[in-house]
Amino acid sequence: MKILHTSDWHIGRTFHGHSTIENLRTVLAALAAEVRARSVDVVVVSGDIFDSATPSAEAYTVLEAAVVALREAGASVVLTSGNHDSATRLGFMSRFSGTAGVHVITRQEQHSTPITIDDEFGPVHFYGIPYLEPALLRHHYPDVPLKNHEQVLGFVMDRIRADLAERGGRSVVLSHCFAVNVAQAVEQSDVERDITSGGIDYVPVSTFDGPDYVALGHIHGRSTLSERVRYSGAPLHYSFSEASKPRGGWLVELDTDGLSSVEWVDLPVPRQLSVLTGTLDEILADAEHTAVEGHWLSVILTDQVRPLDGMRKLQTRFPHCVTLEHRPAVTAASTETTYAERVHARTDTEIVSGFLEFVRNGTGPSDREVEILNSVLTEVALGSTDEPAAQPRPKRTTESATRTPTNTLAEVDV
Known part of the structure; x- marks a missing residue:
């Protein structure tokens, strides 16, 4: 069986305010072409199908066109929800779509019930683990400690291994998480939404022991944690920190004994x-x-x-x-003197020039700016001499002269 592993489509995401919809259409069309050319049997998408929990109508049409193209190319499709997705919206009509070969797994109770697809060697069980918040899962299993993501996925994988032991056959697991190999750090770009708050943290790769292949999502760059546990990354670049990372997916082949080979499939980059x-x-x-x-x-x-x-x-x-x-190549030296020390005994022109030099990273006013500055300061000085003289204050009345001492401060000339 040939399986193409992809993830993190993020349909609807913008790139610095610019729509990525048309670029994503191009890449997903190329994905379908690869499926047809390589006779892929199953395409798995490991979470973050949409970029928002409230996707636009256009985002739904992109998803529909993509899965229809994949089905017409001859592949079944298995999708799970990620931390960007709304499980309810993505999972709408999932039972109906499953009858057409598009399997959408978003409910937490579905994790231990696989989608089974047969090939010439027998069944292959696809276990989809939707993104699981510990706070939303623990009340279903009150006797199990489920305080963080490691505990949640450890518990879920134990159930999957138990189910697989009864069923027999080969298996593939889809999971959207931040898995790490103790000896190999996974590089995260600046656009993966943080899932380490509230006690949700990294998951050791050993958590996924057992299945023939584990298709991970969430990290936007491809990564190999072990021969059988991998991230495919996103199909588009969504950050400049990803600029050097290839875009594509993993072509996984299973034979009668399990994992046979894994090959990288490049996808086009519409705009570098x-x-x-x-x-x-x-x-x-x-x-x-x-x-x-x-x-x-x-x-x-x-x-x-x-x-x-x-x-x-x-x-x-x-x-x-x-x-x-x-990011200036030359940075002016800073000073620890106070403002009062810097302006002491300086003219107005020198004070303004010093301010310009400070805010311009050591570059003071030009000759033309000094000329304009002197002209303005001269006009201000001349204008101050034309102000009318202050009028004498009116004499105090007898009543005001006899006010109590507590009020005399209000009468003092400033």
Whole structure:
């Protein structure tokens, strides 16, 4: 049996405010083409089908088109819910869709009841573990300690192993979690929603001992925790921290004895991601950057002073520049003197010039700015001499003169 392992489609996610729907359509169409070309029997998607618990109508049409294309290519489909999904919304009509070969597993009680699909060597049992919050699961099993994700998945896997021992045959487990190999850290990008709060933490890879293959989701980069436990990563790049990571899925083959081979299948990247570093003038003028003009672009400017209107100028050449960071190559030395010490015995022009130098990373006003500054300060000084003289205060009345001492402070001239 040939199984294509993918995960984290995140249908509906934006990339720095830009829709990724059309790019995702392209990748999912390519996924269906690979299924047809390689005669894949089953496609498994390990959670985070949608990016939101309240997906848009368009997100549903993308999912529908994808699973229809996979079925027409000849594969059954098994999907589980992740921490981004609404189990209720994703699981709507799941019993009906299962009769058409699209199996959606979102309810916690489904974890130990497999989807069984036969090939020429017999049955293969697919156990789908939806994302399980300990707080939502523990009341179903009050006698079992289920305080964190490790305990939850340990308990669930014990039940799966017990069920598998009775059924016999080969098995595949789908799980959406943060699994780690003690000897090998899994690199997390900056877009996986944190699932380590509230006592939910890492899960040792040994938790998944037993099945022939474990298809993990949640980490957006591919990763091999063991020969039989892997992350496929997301089909699109959703962060610049993922720019160097390939996009695709694992093609897993089971023979009569279990796991036979695992092969990586590349999927297209509709728009590449690049990061450019340099001064604004250098980046705009460098001919070598022609190759990335159509990429999603993140720019780090090293100018000593932040350029005015930098993003607009960059987008005239790089229309898909979406992030801009100012990281000056030269940083002015800081001082520990107080503000009163810095302005002592200084003129107004010197004080304003010092302020500009401070906020501009050591670069003071230009000659033209000094000229404008002196002109403004002169006008302010001349204007202050034209103010009318202060009018004398009216004489106090007898009544005010006889007020009690507690009120005399209110009468003192300032």
